[in-house]
Amino acid sequence: MKYDALFKRIKEKAKLVDEKMFELIPEKEPAVLYEAARHYPLAGGKRVRPFVVLTAAEAVGGDPSKALYPAVAIELIHNYSLVHDDIMDMDETRRGRPTVHKLWGINMAILAGDLLFSKAFEAISGADVDAEKKARILETIVRASNELCEGQAMDLEFEKRETVTIEEYMRMISGKTGALFEAAAKVGAIVGTENEEYIGSLARWGRNVGIAFQIWDDVLDLIADEKKLGKPVGSDIRKGKKTLIVAHFFERADERDRERFLRVFGKFAGDVRGRGIIEEDVKAEVMEAIELLKAYGSIDYAASYAKKLIREANESLKILPESEARKDLELLAEFIVERDH
Incomplete structure (x- = not known):
């Protein structure tokens, strides 16, 4: 099929992203907070946005491995927005599973979303690029986050x-x-x-x-x-x-x-x-x-x-x-x- 090779590469890059993402949101104390934060990432998702980060770096002649942490940051921002969106919409299911606030309550869901958001900036700090590029990546993601909220x-x-x-x-x-x-x-x-x-x-x-x-x-x-x-x-x-x-x-x-x-x-x-x-x-x-x-x-x-x-x-x-x-x-x-x- 037309898209088979593309889907295969998306899955391959998703594995790399997941490995780094779960290093940032491990199973740790307080267990309830990290369980709630890991809920949507563990539920799957195609990881399209981080795939775009890695593939864009490659398309301009760069090394996609250097874009791995920024790709994780984008995926964490996306998941944070889903947690908070579901609270605002009072949705009860997401990716075939109960929503975070349905399982852990609204207060813990807000905290889980906040944790994902803060972990995104931890991921940016780990980017394998010079300080000038790191600052520009930060500026780009902050601006996007502002627009997302607006x-x-x-x-x-x-x-x-x-x-x-x-x-x-x-x-x-x-x-x-x-x-x-x-x-x-x-x-x-x-x-x-x-x-x-x-x-x-x-x-x-x-x-x-x-x-x-x-x-x-x-x-x-x-x-x-x-x-x-x-x-x-x-x-x-x-x-x-x-x-x-x-x-x-x-x-x-x-x-x-x-x-x-x-x-x-x-x-x-x-x-x-x-x-x-x-x-x-x-x-x-x-x-x-x-x-x-x-x-x-x-x-x-x-x-x-x-x-x-x-x-x-x-x-x-x-x-x-x-x-x-x-x-x-x-x-x-x-x-x-x-x-x-």
Whole structure:
């Protein structure tokens, strides 16, 4: 298959990342804190972001082994954000397991997230680069962390509003998912080269890929096979989640269709059975809402936009010399908008 060799290399690099990551978050006292902090890393995950760090370093002609600790730092930041996101969303499962706050309570989950965040900076300190590069890596990751928080804050504010604009959504998602992908690619490039054009091109690639990744997730939520997706189709509609698809619909729908959509949007968040609502009735109403999104071309719009971002991302890599690493980044970007779950 087209992506088999890529997936193999992702797994190989994930093993290297995991080895260093669990050195930083070992089994130690207080046991409850470290058990909670290790919960999501142990649950797996594809380690896509650290793969990007290592592969970006290689794509600019650098030594990927020198990027290993920065790659771990990026993965720790990602996991910290998941712990805190799940608390804010009150989600009960993640990667097929109970969430950290579900198992250990909110207070311990906050501490576990904080520990992962602090360990990320411990990882940066271990980077095998000179002091100037280490400072630049630190600056890049701090800036991405700031943007991640800003994006999450916007997303929380969106929950209080009936509608959001496309421009507002794009600003939010650029911070919430684009910033860390950009940091991953940029940090790898910083480790591997002094060439500012190369560093800039990889930063642009990462930002576009990160945004496209989330938009495609939102598309799959509405069109994917439920068994492959691992959750009910239309979960975002049930929760009332603002996405590019929904923003596009709100900007184009007439008043009657907006009202029809809003009667369903966010109505089925949480445990519907506890409210005496029949699941089959929920599915029927959610499917009606999805048909409205289709009728206005909103799902197609988002899918096309994600693919456009991927084309732009890979175009920015053409400045780099041809190599297996560059090809891996291009393939990874293409896979993001070809996956079916």
